[in-house]
Amino acid sequence: MTKYKELKEVCWRANMEIPKNKLAISTFGNVSSLDAKERIFAIKPSGVPYDEMKPADMVIVDMDGNRVEGKMNPSSDTPTHAVLYRSLPGICSIAHAHSAYAVAWAQACRPIPIYGTTHADHLAHDIPVTKVMSDKMIKGQYEEETGHQIINALKENNLSHLDVEMILVACHGPFTWGATPDRAVYNAVVLEEIAKMACITEQVNPDIKRMKATLINKHYQRKHGKGAYYGQINK
Amino acid sequence: MTKYKELKEVCWRANMEIPKNKLAISTFGNVSSLDAKERIFAIKPSGVPYDEMKPADMVIVDMDGNRVEGKMNPSSDTPTHAVLYRSLPGICSIAHAHSAYAVAWAQACRPIPIYGTTHADHLAHDIPVTKVMSDKMIKGQYEEETGHQIINALKENNLSHLDVEMILVACHGPFTWGATPDRAVYNAVVLEEIAKMACITEQVNPDIKRMKATLINKHYQRKHGKGAYYGQINK
Amino acid sequence: MTKYKELKEVCWRANMEIPKNKLAISTFGNVSSLDAKERIFAIKPSGVPYDEMKPADMVIVDMDGNRVEGKMNPSSDTPTHAVLYRSLPGICSIAHAHSAYAVAWAQACRPIPIYGTTHADHLAHDIPVTKVMSDKMIKGQYEEETGHQIINALKENNLSHLDVEMILVACHGPFTWGATPDRAVYNAVVLEEIAKMACITEQVNPDIKRMKATLINKHYQRKHGKGAYYGQINK
Amino acid sequence: MTKYKELKEVCWRANMEIPKNKLAISTFGNVSSLDAKERIFAIKPSGVPYDEMKPADMVIVDMDGNRVEGKMNPSSDTPTHAVLYRSLPGICSIAHAHSAYAVAWAQACRPIPIYGTTHADHLAHDIPVTKVMSDKMIKGQYEEETGHQIINALKENNLSHLDVEMILVACHGPFTWGATPDRAVYNAVVLEEIAKMACITEQVNPDIKRMKATLINKHYQRKHGKGAYYGQINK
Numbered sequence: 001m002t003k004y005k006e007l008k009e010v011c012w013r014a015n016m017e018i019p020k021n022k023l024a025i026s027t028f029g030n031v032s033s034l035d036a037k038e039r040i041f042a043i044k045p046s047g048v049p050y051d052e053m054k055p056a057d058m059v060i061v062d063m064d065g066n067r068v069e070g071k072m073n074p075s076s077d078t079p080t081h082a083v084l085y086r087s088l089p090g091i092c093s094i095a096h097a098h099s100a101y102a103v104a105w106a107q108a109c110r111p112i113p114i115y116g117t118t119h120a121d122h123l124a125h126d127i128p129v130t131k132v133m134s135d136k137m138i139k140g141q142y143e144e145e146t147g148h149q150i151i152n153a154l155k156e157n158n159l160s161h162l163d164v165e166m167i168l169v170a171c172h173g174p175f176t177w178g179a180t181p182d183r184a185v186y187n188a189v190v191l192e193e194i195a196k197m198a199c200i201t202e203q204v205n206p207d208i209k210r211m212k213a214t215l216i217n218k219h220y221q222r223k224h225g226k227g228a229y230y231g232q233i234n235k
Numbered sequence: 236m237t238k239y240k241e242l243k244e245v246c247w248r249a250n251m252e253i254p255k256n257k258l259a260i261s262t263f264g265n266v267s268s269l270d271a272k273e274r275i276f277a278i279k280p281s282g283v284p285y286d287e288m289k290p291a292d293m294v295i296v297d298m299d300g301n302r303v304e305g306k307m308n309p310s311s312d313t314p315t316h317a318v319l320y321r322s323l324p325g326i327c328s329i330a331h332a333h334s335a336y337a338v339a340w341a342q343a344c345r346p347i348p349i350y351g352t353t354h355a356d357h358l359a360h361d362i363p364v365t366k367v368m369s370d371k372m373i374k375g376q377y378e379e380e381t382g383h384q385i386i387n388a389l390k391e392n393n394l395s396h397l398d399v400e401m402i403l404v405a406c407h408g409p410f411t412w413g414a415t416p417d418r419a420v421y422n423a424v425v426l427e428e429i430a431k432m433a434c435i436t437e438q439v440n441p442d443i444k445r446m447k448a449t450l451i452n453k454h455y456q457r458k459h460g461k462g463a464y465y466g467q468i469n470k
Numbered sequence: 471m472t473k474y475k476e477l478k479e480v481c482w483r484a485n486m487e488i489p490k491n492k493l494a495i496s497t498f499g500n501v502s503s504l505d506a507k508e509r510i511f512a513i514k515p516s517g518v519p520y521d522e523m524k525p526a527d528m529v530i531v532d533m534d535g536n537r538v539e540g541k542m543n544p545s546s547d548t549p550t551h552a553v554l555y556r557s558l559p560g561i562c563s564i565a566h567a568h569s570a571y572a573v574a575w576a577q578a579c580r581p582i583p584i585y586g587t588t589h590a591d592h593l594a595h596d597i598p599v600t601k602v603m604s605d606k607m608i609k610g611q612y613e614e615e616t617g618h619q620i621i622n623a624l625k626e627n628n629l630s631h632l633d634v635e636m637i638l639v640a641c642h643g644p645f646t647w648g649a650t651p652d653r654a655v656y657n658a659v660v661l662e663e664i665a666k667m668a669c670i671t672e673q674v675n676p677d678i679k680r681m682k683a684t685l686i687n688k689h690y691q692r693k694h695g696k697g698a699y700y701g702q703i704n705k
Numbered sequence: 706m707t708k709y710k711e712l713k714e715v716c717w718r719a720n721m722e723i724p725k726n727k728l729a730i731s732t733f734g735n736v737s738s739l740d741a742k743e744r745i746f747a748i749k750p751s752g753v754p755y756d757e758m759k760p761a762d763m764v765i766v767d768m769d770g771n772r773v774e775g776k777m778n779p780s781s782d783t784p785t786h787a788v789l790y791r792s793l794p795g796i797c798s799i800a801h802a803h804s805a806y807a808v809a810w811a812q813a814c815r816p817i818p819i820y821g822t823t824h825a826d827h828l829a830h831d832i833p834v835t836k837v838m839s840d841k842m843i844k845g846q847y848e849e850e851t852g853h854q855i856i857n858a859l860k861e862n863n864l865s866h867l868d869v870e871m872i873l874v875a876c877h878g879p880f881t882w883g884a885t886p887d888r889a890v891y892n893a894v895v896l897e898e899i900a901k902m903a904c905i906t907e908q909v910n911p912d913i914k915r916m917k918a919t920l921i922n923k924h925y926q927r928k929h930g931k932g933a934y935y936g937q938i939n940k
Binding site: 205 | 260261263280281282283307308311333335336338339340341342343344345367368370373374377406407408434437438
Binding site: 025026028045046047048072073076098100101103104105106107108109110132133135138139142171172173199202203 | 820821822823891894895898901902903905906907908909910913916917919920923927934935936937
């Protein structure tokens with residue numbers, strides 16, 4: 001019997017949301033789920049198709065990404081997750097989707113401009129994109145460096161990971177996170193929707209500018225600010 | 236026992252058409268349903284996912300948007316609905332979708348030009364878009380002002396809300412309405428389809444002009460004019 | 471008891487392929503099925519949603535489009551179908567879809583250039599588009615004139631309706647036909663696919679030219695020519 | 706009783722993945738499966754709709770494409786498959802899809818530039834496109850020549866069919882292959898996804914360049930190189 005049964009179950013369920021929400025085909029993408037107290041996390045095994053994957057296949061690794069429990073190899077992106085968990089206090093799950101529009105913006109190496117309230121309901125900033133990695137980083141600990149690129153992009157854009165729970169890794173694709181696995185996957189779904197809407201917006205009006213700051217703040221604050229009045233939680 | 240049981244049921248059913256018709260993901264969007272006699276309306280609770288929502292969760296509010304019955308907070312867009320019900324006599328339901336193509340045109344701050352008969356079968360005008368809201372309005376009663384922006388856009392374009400049952404709120408998304416909840420949601424479905432077709436039309440021919448007026452009038456009148464001969468109702 | 475029971479059944483089944491193949495939403499589009507011997511045809515009733523429609527709801531009309539049997543009004547496009555049946559010998563079914571890409575090309579008033587073998591497997595020509603109708607025709611017998619526009623477009627492009635079983639009506643949408651209802655609907659499905667592929671092709675390469683004539687002829691002839699060797703029929 | 710029962714079953718199952726993965730409509734596309742020992746292969750019958758097709762309908766042909774067993778005509782593309790099996794040692798299955806984005810790039814006569822890691826996870830090169838066939842080849846043994854065009858494109862681009870398991874035939878569509886039928890179809894799914902992502906990438910950033918070589922090599926090598934650490938196979 002494993003002491004991580006529940007964590008594996010939670011992690012598996014979150015991973016299964018990836019194909020269900022059409023966020024990736026085949027074996028692409030992965031979700032991890034942290035047990036902050038035990039300082040381990042569960043993650044998808046590498047290269048396993050979603051429709052063949054069972055809860056017991058989830059791999060338990062420590063905060064350096066070393067396997068603690070499980071027969072399979074963890075996702076090759078495990079060191080990226082490990083860096084993020086070590087660097088971003090308060091997040092308990094990370095999702096890496098391969099959805100078409102989010103990947104396209106990442107491949108285009110462009111942040112997604114904030115064009116509307118759907119975007120502002122979730123974050124008050126353009127969705128950032130990392131720099132393209134240097135050859136030295138690529139040839140070094142590539143997956144760890146991917147994590148560092150994410151941290152650096154947040155820093156350079158002066159963004160908190162608690163306010164901005166989604167990012168694009170240049171030439172690669174989206175990473176999202178949150179306080180729960182549900183939230184991390186939800187952010188991947190929202191990011192794909194925002195990416196699609198922004199792409200069509202520019203097709204319809206190539207000269208469109210970012211939404212005005214007052215409107216950005218209004219929508220973000222009514223949902224996330226001190227006097228937030230959106231949803232059921234604050235009342 | 237509630238006296239609004241049937242109204243809540245009707246409102247819930249209309250809201251459930253939103254995800255069924257892929258007009259929004261997650262908790263986005265909302266539909267309300269008016270009881271004109273009782274001067275109250277039912278509306279979706281704020282921030283509740285469609286797949287967890289029950290008829291009893293619908294919130295009953297008065298014509299100023301104050302809660303009359305229900306445990307949950309009503310949609311944060313409730314004041315917008317209230318303004319529209321107070322200002323637009325004859326409408327009994329309002330739908331606010333977050334579908335990708337309609338949102339994209341709204342974010343692009345462009346009215347949708349009338350390019351074909353699919354559009355003209357439903358309205359004889361470009362689908363209007365509101366002005367971007369002033370900072371003063373945004374910082375004031377934002378959701379009420381959204382309703383006023385809609386009313387103003389109809390006025391400035393010299394349009395009746397009985398002829399034009401759909402509009403785009405700039406930087407936000409579509410609002411549609413009608414004499415019944417079925418009609419309000421139907422209009423949201425049609426608007427998304429028109430928005431998609433218009434986007435592709437411009438991709439295929441960037442120089443295309445609006446359809447000629449005689450053809451617009453012919454299609455609109457054969458369905459909605461005095462001698463209408465489309466459908467089963469008039470014969 | 472009706473003597474047209476089987477014809478209505480066949481017509482209903484063909485109509486139900488429209489929503490099944492996502493060729494139209496709501497009540498849009500229609501399919502008719504001819505009994506050439508009896509000189510009548512069955513057609514979808516006007517403005518009835520597909521999911522509420524029963525075989526018995528199909529309307530039987532004569533070759534001038536006058537109702538012969540059925541309680542409902544026939545499709546408002548009935549006179550268009552009648553003109554086509556009277557003018558195009560050998561066709562036994564007509565489908566009018568409202569699918570997004572075919573409608574977009576029709577709204578863009580452009581014929582669909584023949585860019586590949588998927589297209590050439592079905593016809594050896596660009597998919598023609600009618601001229602925009604004159605005001606006089608629109609204000610006259612509009613639906614009949616729509617049929618005449620189709621006939622004229624075939625003539626002006628020197629095309630036989632037996633070789634080219636699909637056309638775009640400018641500002642409106644696609645009409646397809648064939649020797650059977652299955653074939654008419656199949657052509658609507660194929661037209662939508664060709665329309666989508668051609669749109670993306672131009673996005674990927676705005677300077678692309680029509681496929682060379684030898685390749686067009688090869689693909690068309692191997693399927694439809696004298697020595698055709700595609701499929702199971704000729705052997 | 707046929708000695709090829711299992712091969713037909715395998716081939717049929719692989720063909721059924723085509724409509725399941727939306728890689729073609731109607732009867733379009735085909736998959737073949739080789740028995741390298743017996744020097745025969747099974748292939749889809751020509752022009753048969755997927756939803757009517759049974760395992761016993763698969764046709765067994767020899768290495769020149771001549772029918773060995775089966776009542777139906779084999780796919781008209783059979784000689785293309787035969788040429789590929791004779792020329793590309795080690796492949797045991799070929800899939801020919803008609804998916805919209807891959808066909809669009811083929812019709813646009815452009816190789817798909819390598820823009821991201823989704824692409825580099827599968828091949829370290831742009832996805833090649835053949836030259837447009839000469840009139841002489843078209844008028845000769847067209848389907849065989851299609852095979853030769855593929856072989857030539859691989860040669861001219863200095864590519865091994867073991868490294869690059871997918872190609873676009875100009876004006877036609879994608880051909881993919883692999884050591885197993887699962888792999889051949891998988892490559893068709895991946896190619897469509899890459900084609901879609903590349904198209905959107907260019908829409909979002911028309912000036913985007915190919916991903917840098919170090920990143921291409923990193924992703925390709927971590928999955929396919931000597932020290933590969935992606936997936937479950939090597940550990």
